[in-house]
Amino acid sequence: MDGVDNSVTNPDLSTGSFTPEGEQLKGSDLARAALEAAKASAKARGRVPGSKAKGRPVNRRRRRWSGAGPDDRDPQPLGRIASRIAADRGWVEQLQGGQVFGRWAKLVGEDVAEHATPIALSDGELTVQASSTAWATQLRLLQRELIKRIAAGVGNGVVKRLKIKGPDAPSWRHGPRHAPGRGPRDTYG
Missing domain, CATH: 3.30.300.180 (DnaA, N-terminal domain)
Structure with a gap:
């Protein structure tokens, strides 16, 4: 209608191609189709889906405990954590x-x-x-x-x-609005 071609919009999961508009994908089928499209895009760029990015060393050795010295993973006192949060947020x-x-x-x-x-x-x-x-x-x-x-x-x-x-004196004002002038005190003796 507006010059936009809507004839092919849904990807076909089995072949990696698109299906005609007559079939509407919903829910998990739509998610699978998006995953397949992302895998096809990665394969087109030369990356194998499921592998790590090139250029990053993979550290296979994982430490299980922090050791004798202090570490960020050690339990922290609550006061130290609270002061760190206050400093980070400007409080x-x-x-x-x-x-x-x-x-x-x-x-x-x-x-x-x-x-x-x-x-x-x-x-x-x-x-x-x-x-x-x-x-x-x-x-x-x-x-x-x-x-x-x-x-x-x-x-x-x-x-x-x-x-x-100093100490507060009694006020004749009651409420947020008032009229200028002496008020009820002008009738006193």
């Missing part, structure tokens, strides 16, 4: 950031951890919320020392800056 920075949250009390000390909580870490800036305004002021004074402690425990460059917030 090292996120895992170091997670260590800041997981080891917060050990990194900054018990007394500071009792009154300060890490909230977020993005682009080297750690946001910390203090339990009171006095502790927020104290944390601002200790900021350089805290960054040094965190760098010693987790690694340099994970936390570059601290953003210290």
